Amino acid sequence: MKTIFGHRSIRKYKSDPVSEATLEKILLAGTRASNTGNMQVYSIVVTTDAALREKLSPCHFGQPMVMQAPVVITFCADVRRFSQWCRLRGAEPEYDNFQWFVCGAIDAVLASQNVALEAEANGLGICFLGTTTYTADRIIDVLQLPTGVVPVTTLVLGYPDENPSLADRLPLAGIVHREIYRDYTDANIERIWEAREASDETKNLLEVNQLPNLAQIFTLRRYKGGDNIAFSRVYLNVLKRQGFMNQ
């Protein structure tokens, strides 16, 4: 499918708004994704208001895309709507546990990928924001997410103002295991990373970061020791606060 193989994350956007008709089509594509038992235990929060995007901006570490792209979409695990419906029907909901966070998160992410692809098929650019889980506590406050709802991932979307090359990827043999998991030897690892380590993308990164190899860019610059632990605690606390840890 051309859209899948042509995907690039877009980090510069024109200020042109996205029409309501286009937005609706894209969001509808999201809801056609597979989901847990057709219970649709997720919600999609679409934020276009500039004042609200300004409040979301620090939650995404001030990445300029949040203000530049006209649409910010936060995908949430949501057992609240389903539980409320159950109670109205004399059915006993029991979704305030970790299993249902996982189901809701899977539903939310499947929907987000449909939204991303449908957006791209309609000439828009997208970028996923991994910062969503790091600052989930603050996003909950900005978007007023009640108990039973937790943010999982965020997409910005708008018309692209850049045309980047396809990103490097590891070769398929580095990701796919046949029949069962085949553990990696050091020689495997060397072979899997060889092309990426030699790529122009990597050469540029090493120069900008003044570091001897790509791995250290990840461990020393991008995802620094300590942050991982701190973010883990934030998100686990959020799961407790939003009512997903009653087991």
Added chain:
Amino acid sequence: MKTIFGHRSIRKYKSDPVSEATLEKILLAGTRASNTGNMQVYSIVVTTDAALREKLSPCHFGQPMVMQAPVVITFCADVRRFSQWCRLRGAEPEYDNFQWFVCGAIDAVLASQNVALEAEANGLGICFLGTTTYTADRIIDVLQLPTGVVPVTTLVLGYPDENPSLADRLPLAGIVHREIYRDYTDANIERIWEAREASDETKNLLEVNQLPNLAQIFTLRRYKGGDNIAFSRVYLNVLKRQGFMNQ
């Protein structure tokens, strides 16, 4: 995009195998999905061997699709490959925590949706198996997943031997919130579920299950009280056992 709007989960498959060329194209589509920091912290285990699928079958509650469809694909969060590469490069990996389970799970699910759509675009049918997290401990044993690797979701795929109608979905206004989260009133909930509760799909389900409403089919038959808690504990234990809870 036609493929997105035409998606149906397929539960009956022909025995025709999927060619290597088609399989490779579909898997490659998976790796083009967005992922956390382009670290690709996920793995894809493709199981076609009948004896192995027979071992996976009880992990998926004996659903006939696992033996009927020629390909079973288990998508896993995987920080093992990345961590091993870091160590070979004198970089200190710190991915043995909850945050990186979440990142890996998001990567795995984004890839799975690309695989599903590319499969459908090539004439195949797919079905996601939510049972993956319920029996993750046993799937780990069958697929020999080492520390740093945890199964998140599973797809079966093959050539469809049925042509079901589009599944019911809640209306867009039931899933999408504009600007911030707008909490549901009881009247909202009634309106959101009205069409699904009146649909032929629901009428059939009520007759088969001999229950007064759709909500009770979910709480009394499909996801029974107690199971949710038990499955939550299984998966949290699995995360500990596979090394994702060191924070």
